Amino acid sequence: MSSEPAKLTPMMQQYFEVRRGLPKDTFLLFRLGDFFEMFFDDAIAGSRLLGLTLTKRQDFPMCGIPAHAADTYVTKLLAAGKKVALCDQAEPAKAGKLVRRQLTRILSPGTTLAANQLDAARNHYLCALAYDKLGLHAAWLDLSTGEFKVATDPSIANLLPVLTALDPAELLVIEGELARWQATPHDQTAVHALHAFCSGRLCSELAGYHFDTATGGKTVMDTLGVLNLQGFGLAHTHPALGPAGAVVYYATENLCAKPENLRTLQEYRSARTLLLDPATLRNLEIFASARGGREGSLFGAINRTVTPAGARLLERWLAAPTLELPEIIRRQTLVAELLAQPMRLLALRESLTNVRDIPRILGRLQNRLRNPRELGGVRDTLAQLPSLRAELTAFGSSQLSALSSQLQEFAHLRELLPRALADELPADLADGNYIRSGYDAELDRLRSLTSDNKTWLSDLERTEQERTGIRSLKVRFTNNFGYYIEVTKANLHLVPSDYIRRQTTVGGERYVTEALRQKEKEIFHAEENALAREFELFNALVAAVLDESIALTHTAEALAELDVLCGWALLAREWDYCQPVLDDSDVLEISEGRHPVVEQMLRSPDVTLPRGASAGFVPNDTALGCSEAQIALITGPNMAGKSTYIRQVALIALLAQIGCWVPAKSCRIGLVDRIFSRVGASDDLARGNSTFMVEMNETANILNNTTDRSLIILDEIGRGTSTYDGLSIAWAVVEHLHRDPAKGPRTLFATHYQELTQLEKHLTRLRNLSVAVKEWNDDIVFVRRVIPGAADRSYGIQVARLAGLPLSVIDRAKTILGKLESDDTTVSLPAAAPQARPKKKITVQPADDAQLKLL
Numbered sequence: 001m002s003s004e005p006a007k008l009t010p011m012m013q014q015y016f017e018v019r020r021g022l023p024k025d026t027f028l029l030f031r032l033g034d035f036f037e038m039f040f041d042d043a044i045a046g047s048r049l050l051g052l053t054l055t056k057r058q059d060f061p062m063c064g065i066p067a068h069a070a071d072t073y074v075t076k077l078l079a080a081g082k083k084v085a086l087c088d089q090a091e092p093a094k095a096g097k098l099v100r101r102q103l104t105r106i107l108s109p110g111t112t113l114a115a116n117q118l119d120a121a122r123n124h125y126l127c128a129l130a131y132d133k134l135g136l137h138a139a140w141l142d143l144s145t146g147e148f149k150v151a152t153d154p155s156i157a158n159l160l161p162v163l164t165a166l167d168p169a170e171l172l173v174i175e176g177e178l179a180r181w182q183a184t185p186h187d188q189t190a191v192h193a194l195h196a197f198c199s200g201r202l203c204s205e206l207a208g209y210h211f212d213t214a215t216g217g218k219t220v221m222d223t224l225g226v227l228n229l230q231g232f233g234l235a236h237t238h239p240a241l242g243p244a245g246a247v248v249y250y251a252t253e254n255l256c257a258k259p260e261n262l263r264t265l266q267e268y269r270s271a272r273t274l275l276l277d278p279a280t281l282r283n284l285e286i287f288a289s290a291r292g293g294r295e296g297s298l299f300g301a302i303n304r305t306v307t308p309a310g311a312r313l314l315e316r317w318l319a320a321p322t323l324e325l326p327e328i329i330r331r332q333t334l335v336a337e338l339l340a341q342p343m344r345l346l347a348l349r350e351s352l353t354n355v356r357d358i359p360r361i362l363g364r365l366q367n368r369l370r371n372p373r374e375l376g377g378v379r380d381t382l383a384q385l386p387s388l389r390a391e392l393t394a395f396g397s398s399q400l401s402a403l404s405s406q407l408q409e410f411a412h413l414r415e416l417l418p419r420a421l422a423d424e425l426p427a428d429l430a431d432g433n434y435i436r437s438g439y440d441a442e443l444d445r446l447r448s449l450t451s452d453n454k455t456w457l458s459d460l461e462r463t464e465q466e467r468t469g470i471r472s473l474k475v476r477f478t479n480n481f482g483y484y485i486e487v488t489k490a491n492l493h494l495v496p497s498d499y500i501r502r503q504t505t506v507g508g509e510r511y512v513t514e515a516l517r518q519k520e521k522e523i524f525h526a527e528e529n530a531l532a533r534e535f536e537l538f539n540a541l542v543a544a545v546l547d548e549s550i551a552l553t554h555t556a557e558a559l560a561e562l563d564v565l566c567g568w569a570l571l572a573r574e575w576d577y578c579q580p581v582l583d584d585s586d587v588l589e590i591s592e593g594r595h596p597v598v599e600q601m602l603r604s605p606d607v608t609l610p611r612g613a614s615a616g617f618v619p620n621d622t623a624l625g626c627s628e629a630q631i632a633l634i635t636g637p638n639m640a641g642k643s644t645y646i647r648q649v650a651l652i653a654l655l656a657q658i659g660c661w662v663p664a665k666s667c668r669i670g671l672v673d674r675i676f677s678r679v680g681a682s683d684d685l686a687r688g689n690s691t692f693m694v695e696m697n698e699t700a701n702i703l704n705n706t707t708d709r710s711l712i713i714l715d716e717i718g719r720g721t722s723t724y725d726g727l728s729i730a731w732a733v734v735e736h737l738h739r740d741p742a743k744g745p746r747t748l749f750a751t752h753y754q755e756l757t758q759l760e761k762h763l764t765r766l767r768n769l770s771v772a773v774k775e776w777n778d779d780i781v782f783v784r785r786v787i788p789g790a791a792d793r794s795y796g797i798q799v800a801r802l803a804g805l806p807l808s809v810i811d812r813a814k815t816i817l818g819k820l821e822s823d824d825t826t827v828s829l830p831a832a833a834p835q836a837r838p839k840k841k842i843t844v845q846p847a848d849d850a851q852l853k854l855l
């Protein structure tokens with residue numbers, strides 16, 4: 001911010017008073033008449049971001065946006081990750097007097113509420129973080145719906161997964177804190193991951209005392225309107241109360257009022273959740289595909305919701321799959337009950353399409369962002385409830401009846417809102433006409449005054465035409481000028497003496513009369529009174545709705561759940577999914593499993609299959625167990641389907657644990673507490689990490705945090721470095737996972753290191769699997785079948801030919817391969833480590849080819 005000029009006008013003094021109370025990185029939009037103006041650095045940056053003309057006022061830069069279009073510009077600034085403070089006029093402007101102004105809202109990516117600034121299908125979190133010797137402490141709040149949670153964990157690795165999955169729009173940390181989070185040798189990977197999580201997000205800094213636990217507890221209690229936090233199961237010393245207080249403080253500052261839609265505070269416990277670490281979320285493309293966006297992600301493949309609240313619930317379920325068997329079984333059973341009656345299911349979904357976004361509507365109504373359409377949304381939703389309840393009861397099954405009883409009747413509101421609200425509702429309260437005529441006698445009376453006055457005006461036009469003999473005389477109205485009589489130039493000589501001239505225009509003159517002035521006052525008065533009465537009635541309706549806000553919230557939760565489950569039932573029918581059995585055993589058995597995303601893509605009409613690809617998805621079986629077949633080592637040619645296979649197992653386990661049915665013929669899974677993956681290559685060059693460093697970081701995270709209940713998928717570990725180093729690391733990792741003589745985490749390990757297949761002889765719980773291909777002359781055909789036993793070779797050159805490498809290169813590669821294979825040189829591995837020894841060929845002694853000598 002530029003320093004303040006020495007001599008300030010009173011208005012600029014007012015500007016700087018507001019400016020001084022705001023954080024530096026906030027754009028201040030200052031209302032001047034019909035415009036919001038930006039000054040100084042804000043004006044320079046704002047004009048560039050918004051494409052506005054930069055002007056000057058007394059030598060300092062300024063640029064403005066029309067007040068009526070402010071919404072569009074604010075949305076653009078928020079989308080660019082900026083914060084915006086709105087300072088409005090607090091009283092009508094009077095000539096010669098400085099108008100009072102006040103801050104009305106600060107908008108930031110994490111605290112915005114307006115529907116056009118939010119993605120309806122996504123949760124929208126503001127998250128505060130603190131990291132100290134007790135561990136990582138976090139609080140997150142979706143101000144648009146009132147969802148508010150805290151969590152604390154001694155280990156970053158336990159808490160970061162859920163935070164990453166929730167993908168907060170804005171973070172809050174203590175001033176200068178990020179630089180203080182230094183990694184020590186024992187938590188290096190975790191602190192690195194924490195920094196990675198924070199970088200690339202809008203991080204707002206607050207003074208340390210806003211994160212104080214005791215103050216935080218008090219702030220939270222004040223906002224929730226409770227005397228203690230025991231009802232939420234939280235001790236007053238809970239270390240996440242600091243971040244919770246910071247979140248509430250920041251939301252209050254931004255709303256310029258206490259958030260009115262916070263009712264509960266829940267504690268998130270990682271021990272009750274299946275953890276998907278950040279790398280796994282990315283590798284398995286849970287929320288976004290590698291290309292970015294939801295298409296091609298697991299979320300995209302299983303989302304059949306028709307309401308925004310349903311889509312957001314699915315996002316939350318996927319971000320934190322539960323470890324509680326009864327809850328998983330309840331969801332599965334609901335899907336089964338819905339699936340059993342397809343016609344009823346379709347009718348139910350049809351009714352759900354008319355359900356509006358009640359949680360966000362309530363959030364806006366409670367936080368003073370009110371317009372008639374929000375009430376219309378409540379009215380339309382409530383109208384669906386009787387048929388939804390009837391449809392649910394008609395299923396005649398137990399879980400659905402329980403869900404139906406969570407949908408309340410709201411008889412009073414269901415009668416009141418349609419009676420009070422007009423059919424078509426304006427987006428803006430100032431437009432009026434949102435209350436139905438006949439609802440309120442007083443409003444009807446005031447409105448009739450306005451319409452009587454309009455009749456009076458048209459009568460006036462007629463009688464004045466007759467009196468003056470001016471046929472073209474017109475009574476007109478403009479916003480600036482009010483009502484007037486217009487006479488064209490040719491008729492000016494006929495104007496009577498009681499006309500008072502007000503304005504000359506190109507075509508004639510404008511006049512008023514004493515009677516017209518009087519009437520104008522009456523009209524304005526009647527319109528104002530009618531609007532005021534309408535607003536009063538509106539507020540009474542809002543109050544009636546908010547009286548039911550708790551019951552409405554519960555009903556909305558049940559509707560969102562129903563939406564997700566109906567979608568899953570349809571998905572299960574469409575793609576022939578089965579109901580998995582979940583239990584406390586340690587097995588993972590899948591018969592004819594498929595990859596939920598690849599399967600759908602293969603059948604999509606837009607996809608052209610590569611050469612050698614099969615037309616439909618080929619199902620495969622899996623049988624793992626912590627104490628039996630713990631590690632599956634999968635070898636096979638490039639392109640055969642190894643990665644797809646190991647990912648499909650992880651995705652099926654994940655789907656099973658959110659309560660969804662799964663793409664398989666049958667499936668049994670002993671609960672999984674974490675899914676880890678190390679897949680593919682990615683750089684993190686901006687943070688100074690090479691591909692290999694990222695790979696090793698992710699592997700370290702797995703080995704340090706896995707438990708016997710975890711599921712691990714490893715794809716091509718060690719490929720980022722030289723063959724010897726890579727093979728040795730891969731080898732040691734497999735041994736590490738098998739080190740306990742009795743049991744270990746269920747693991748799928750895809751590799752091109754043929755040497756590793758020897759490990760089967762020495763590691764009793766390791767099984768070799770391979771993906772079969774058929775050879776046809778010199779060509780290969782992918783059959784996508786996973787079979788027991790190791791692959792004999794890698795067919796890389798055949799695959800390269802399929803990829804279109806020039807034939808001369810292919811022929812040369814074959815010659816080189818022949819030479820390499822004819823030399824039988826044994827690799828020497830670290831003496832102490834492996835019990836097994838790879839049979840042959842890692843290094844070679846090129847023989848007679850002159851060029852090969854250069855190798």
Ligand SMILES: Nc1ncnc2c1ncn2[C@@H]1O[C@H](COP(=O)(O)OP(=O)(O)OP(=O)(O)O)[C@@H](O)[C@H]1O
Pocket residue numbers: 598613614616617618619636637638639640641642643644645784
């Ligand atoms: N079971 C299957 N049924 C049908 N198509 C499949 C199946 N598995 C994989 N595919 C197809 O084969 C392609 C290659 O599979 P994938 O990437 O899993 O091979 P890979 O063995 O891991 O290859 P590489 O070793 O080169 O990484 C996929 O893009 C997919 O379209």
